Amino acid sequence: MxxxxxxxxxxxxxxxxxxxxxxxxxxxxxxxxxxxxxxRYIPQAxxxxxxxxxxxxxxxxxxxxxxxxxxxxxxxxxxxGVSTAIALGxxxxxxxxxxxxxxGIATKYGEAVLSIKYxxxxxxxxxxxxxxxxxxxxxxxxxxxxxxxxxxxxxxxxGIGNMVQSNSISVLLNExxxxxxxxxxxxxxxxxxxxxxxxxxxxAKWCERLxxxxxxxxxLGCLIILFMNISTIPHTIGVIVSSAFDGQAAIGGFMGAGIxxxxxxxxxxxxxxxxxxxGSAPIVAAAAQTENPTRQALVSxxxxxxxxxxxxxxxxxxxxxxxxxxxxxxxxxxxKAAFADIPYLGSFILSIGLLTFVFSTIxxxxxxxxxSAEYLFNSSKVxxxxxxxxxxxxxxxxxxxxxxxxxxxDITNGxxxxxxxxxxxxxxxxxxxxxxxxxxxxx
Numbered sequence: 001m002x003x004x005x006x007x008x009x010x011x012x013x014x015x016x017x018x019x020x021x022x023x024x025x026x027x028x029x030x031x032x033x034x035x036x037x038x039x040r041y042i043p044q045a046x047x048x049x050x051x052x053x054x055x056x057x058x059x060x061x062x063x064x065x066x067x068x069x070x071x072x073x074x075x076x077x078x079x080x081g082v083s084t085a086i087a088l089g090x091x092x093x094x095x096x097x098x099x100x101x102x103x104g105i106a107t108k109y110g111e112a113v114l115s116i117k118y119x120x121x122x123x124x125x126x127x128x129x130x131x132x133x134x135x136x137x138x139x140x141x142x143x144x145x146x147x148x149x150x151x152x153x154x155x156x157x158x159g160i161g162n163m164v165q166s167n168s169i170s171v172l173l174n175e176x177x178x179x180x181x182x183x184x185x186x187x188x189x190x191x192x193x194x195x196x197x198x199x200x201x202x203x204a205k206w207c208e209r210l211x212x213x214x215x216x217x218x219x220l221g222c223l224i225i226l227f228m229n230i231s232t233i234p235h236t237i238g239v240i241v242s243s244a245f246d247g248q249a250a251i252g253g254f255m256g257a258g259i260x261x262x263x264x265x266x267x268x269x270x271x272x273x274x275x276x277x278x279g280s281a282p283i284v285a286a287a288a289q290t291e292n293p294t295r296q297a298l299v300s301x302x303x304x305x306x307x308x309x310x311x312x313x314x315x316x317x318x319x320x321x322x323x324x325x326x327x328x329x330x331x332x333x334x335x336k337a338a339f340a341d342i343p344y345l346g347s348f349i350l351s352i353g354l355l356t357f358v359f360s361t362i363x364x365x366x367x368x369x370x371x372s373a374e375y376l377f378n379s380s381k382v383x384x385x386x387x388x389x390x391x392x393x394x395x396x397x398x399x400x401x402x403x404x405x406x407x408x409x410d411i412t413n414g415x416x417x418x419x420x421x422x423x424x425x426x427x428x429x430x431x432x433x434x435x436x437x438x439x440x441x442x443x
Contacts, residue, residue, distance in 0.1 A: 131279065136422075
């Protein structure tokens with residue numbers, strides 16, 4: 001088993017290596033320039049995302065689609081993943097993570113445009129369905145690539161979107177409140193069933209309430225912690241910027257990281273966190289009520305802004321400002337130590353943040369998984385048993401140790417990006433044409 005785990009770790013390291021990172025970042029930069037810096041419309045997109053007016057055909061509102069995507073995107077990567085990047089790549093990784101989010105906005109916009117343009121209304125249940133699998137089939141006439149994407153998404157969903165998330169909650173509750181994993185597992189499974197058995201409209205309603213609360217609570221908590229140490233903030237920002245470009249971060253117990261490591265781990269964790277280019281978020285964007293592809297695509301692009309440009313950046317500032325990164329800690333241990341520096345408040349913010357972030361991820365990824373299963377079996381009849389299987393897996397994840405499941409899901413998660421990025425590059429002219437067609441964004 002140890003050998004198998006080692007092999008999977010090596011495969012994961014290879015997949016999330018330089019070639020994929022170059023492809024992802026290259027697509028980010030390419031689409032940014034092709035779309036003439038679509039990022040400049042973020043303020044308008046944020047205003048649009050809060051619109052409650054029904055626009056066009058779809059199953060859920062702009063805001064419902066955005067919060068469901070954010071539910072899946074904002075997770076442990078925003079808290080533990082940031083610390084991992086800092087531990088392995090130095091403080092400079094925070095800046096590269098932030099820049100990945102800025103440029104990734106264009107990719108998130110592009111993949112949403114395509115997913116909405118090529119979405120379909122299913123005849124068997126009258127619900128909308130879309131995502132990279134439909135883009136690959138209907139936009140590129142490559143159904144076999146769509147099938148591959150759907151298989152990889154379904155596998156990733158049960159791993160990274162379900163079992164490892166419920167396991168994280170049960171471990172947290174066991175360590176902090178001494179609650180037995182099977183008890184927390186039953187509670188998590190119950191609330192998961194309550195949220196997902198009603199379908200995307202039920203999931204969206206839950207996410208519309210949960211996501212704003214958890215995001216605002218965590219952001220406010222981080223700002224309070226930073227305010228309590230405001231005198232050291234300028235120095236912290238200086239360390240982040242300088243180590244991002246010269247790699248000279250050897251301070252105290254930290255052995256130092258070169259610029260290559262800062263870029264590699266900052267970019268990798270940023271991509272892992274905001275999922276721009278992976279093709280997951282467009283699946284729910286395709287269910288939104290919208291007049292045309294560009295309107296919902298702009299709303300969808302704000303997900304990367306909130307996830308990485310705001311939440312990940314604040315976590316990075318808190319961790320680097322704490323100085324705990326110099327003590328040789330990594331991942332969850334580093335995050336816990338950084339937040340624990342603030343008596344009572346820090347640990348409370350971290351616990352609530354992890355609990356809500358992880359549970360929301362389970363809800364968001366359940367929709368990605370069921371739509372992939374629906375595509376693979378070409379029938380909506382598979383959705384109900386899939387949801388019950390999802391609830392069972394949630395409980396199973398709570399009582400199991402899952403290093404292999406996590407690694408395997410990490411592999412499939414990375415592989416998802418390849419067919420999706422192919423469609424973005426091949427069909428980039430369609431993205432441009434759709435954007436130019438609806439000139440309202442220039443008004």
